[in-house]
Amino acid sequence: MFWAREEEENSLMRLLRSDNFTLEDVLLNEFVVQESRYGKPELVQYITTKENMKALMELSLNPVINPNLPMKQQYRLSFIASEILTIRGTDVFQKMIVTTEETKKCLVDFLNDKKPLNHLVAGFFAKIMECLLSRHFVLTFELLQTTPFFDKCLQNINLGAIECLLENLVRIPNTSEGTRTVKQWMISENLFEKIVDRMRDDSTDDDKECLAEVYCEILRELRDKLYMLESKVDELHDKAMDESLISKIADNLIVEENCSSEDLVKKSALITSSAKILEAFIKTNYVMNAPAQQLEEIERNMIEERHYSYGLMRPILDNDAYEHTYQPDPERIVEGIVSNRVFNVLQTILRDIEANGSAWQPLLRLFIELCNTNCMSTHQNIAGAFKKLPFIKLIDAAKKLPRASVLHALLVKVVNLLLHSVFPSQELSPAAEYILTEGNLVKNIYETATSFHTNGDLIACSGLRSFNQNLGDAISRAKKSSTPNPKLLEIIKADKKWNELEEIVFNYNAKHRPQLHHDFNDSSVLSSIRNDSHGFSDGEEWTDASTKFAEMDASSSAASKAFTGFGSSFDQPNLQRFSEFDVNFETPDEDEFRKLCSERANSSSCSGALNNFDTNPIEWPGEQEKEEEKKKAAETNVIPSTCPQETKGNEASVEQEEDEEWVWPTVPPLGETELVTQTGPRPDSIWVHDSAPDFSYLENPQPIQEDMWADFSSFPTVSPSISVPTAVTATTSAATSNWPGADDKEQGEASDWPLSGKHDAKSSDPICVGIAASISHPEDCSEA
DSSP states (O other), X not given: OTTSOTTSOOHHHXXXXXXXXXXXXXXXXXXXXXXXXXXXXXXXXXXXXXXXHHHHHHHHHSOOOOTTSOHHHHTHHHHHHHHHHXXXXXXXXXXXXXXXXXXXXXXXXXXXXXSOOOHHHHHHHHHHHHHHHHHSHHXXXXXXXTSOHHHHHHHTTTSHHHHHHHHTTTTSOSSHHHHHHHHHHHHHTTHHHHHHHXXXXXXXXXXHHHHHHHHHHHHHHHHHHXXXXXXXXXXXXXHHTOHHHHHHHHHTTOOOTTOOHHHHXXXXXXXXXXXXXXXXXXXXXXXXXXXXXXXXXXXXHHHHHHHTOSTTSOOOOTTOHHHHHOOSSTTOHHHHHHXXXXXXXXHHHHHHHHTXXXXXXXXXXXXXXXXXXXXXXXXXXXXXXXHHTTTHHHHHHHHTOTTOHHHHHHHXXXXXXXXXXXXXXXXXXXXXXXXXXXXXXXXXXXXXXXXXXXXXXXXXXXXXXXXXXXXXXXXXXXXXXXXXXXXHHXXXXXXXXXXXXXXXXXXHHHHHOGGGSSOTTSTXXXXXXXXXXXXXXXXXXXXXHHHHHHHHHHTTTSSOEEEOOSSSOSSSOOTTSSEEESSXXXXXXXXXXXXXXXXXXXXXXXXXXXXXXXXXOOOOXXXXXXXXXXXXXXXXOOOOXXXXXXXOOOOEXXXXXXSSOEEESSOOOTTOEEEESEEEOOOXXXXXXXXXXXXXXXXXXXXXXXXXXXXXXXXXXXXXXSOOHHHHHHTOSTTOOOSTTSSSOOTTOOSSSSOOGGGOTTTTOHHHXXXXXXXXXXXXXXXX
């Protein structure tokens, strides 16, 4: 293997020098892939023979499987053969594939074969094709032009390897000329038309999904290049934007009125795939000042402020020309085609929701992109569809499914985008004006907030309450935005029910959503985000949870329970508002459940005490012994303080309490006893600011000599001839002494410190003697 020494002859080389071996013996050798990557001449010479290259291609693309072998060994030779043919270290094998007639015929026969592929062979084929197109594009393209390459791929589009091969086809060539050639090839083969036609045929649901993904991925790749490159001409993109093709895709969204629920469910895969393609078209077409940008601006600022970096996203700069001026679809062709069918889209959404289908989600996401365009003609079509449907039916259908949180979120986003749409004439969106006036959205929200709901459990009640509250929040945020629309303010002011509804929304947010209770236009919000406070404390979020659970626990045996309405006070729950239930709740609200778990996990007594069973905390093995050891250590191990002081303080055993004096200079362990020698007022903060350091410790005297731990007071820090008050104070005791041997002066030694030059190792060296003399007798040097 790779650790073998180069001079050693491995088993593969010995095998190739023998007379009796087969290709299978070579492929099963453990060194074959390694030596192929190194390009060993003996191995390359053996593999590149026409017979062996053809055999390797057959093993990779048309393997003969022995079903009696274990599953791991059935495709072992095929895998090794495909690895050798796609070796990155050399292109000898790839060149042989596209230049040898035997291997070319093998590849052409494989593409002409209409037999379905399995996932392993599809992976071998995709790997070989990507390698050939990247290494020898010209020769490979000449070979593929004569084959039904796209038909073969579309036939097996349900396999992930084939799907990725088609998605990456425009990225594989290494040159711009190769990329243009591939695009022309896709145009001449009518790839997009084949994808759309195959979607409408009797293909499986998985095929439809993969076909739509290929279409979307190619479109995104083309538009990414158009945004970045100076040249905005792309014939393949123009082909994908063909109006007749887009209309054919949009027609897949229309469902006949006499279509049964069963037929609608069968058609849901086609509707879903078509909606994804149209959504990709509209979503990748740049819109200046889109409503979604305004709604996401606060969240974007929050992320940037929190991480102190703009690297998490690409900001739109003023000098970024293509972001502001270029649009791949400036005439909004796709948007216009879809908006003309928006009533059919909304009708299909409503029918699918009532039929408990799954097509409503991609259709709603497509409709959201329509609402995010700031195009007056599109909004006029949406307003007409709302009147014809009408739109309030979608809201009522969603409220009948209180657990459908995804549906609720998408409908709230629709309302948000319509209310925040911006037009050059500063007009209000016709669709937004309709839902606030004739659409009776405010009336619907108000009635739900003040009515009784006798059916459903607590989770359903919570889901309905959240959905209704979010709808009210959408209108409130549009009213309180930095630049509210004057027409919107006028409509809301004229609505008599809005004042009461606004109070309900405000009170609910103040109680349950304090983070939404702030003015987001206030700069103080960002400062609180920087400190990770989010503008509220942890205690504010759950102020009423304990009260609610106390009520629920106390009334657990009651025949009926109530849940508080949107506008009522949770300190004094109103048992008559919002709903009354005849069932016992087993699952609490998510927020309240979180608080309940936190309280009961940290409490020594739970509600089980009401049922006369032990409510003491769980005693884990060894916990009692640990507690006893801690108490014993606290009683016996008293650590004296090492704080410098002038006199010995009065020793006292204190217990740290919240309002008592703070012990200086050490921080005692919470709840433990410690011997202290000095006390003082408790500081406001334990953090030390770098800009205002405290040097007061320099004024403290040295400690007395009774504490001998790490005591350096006996060491002379100044010359004995100099009198320092602090030194005298520190050396009053008998323990003070000079350095060992200081009283026994040697010959030539003065009273100054350090020693004179007479004790140098090389006293005869004049340089060393002069330096030592200048250090020990500086006054003599200055006089000289």
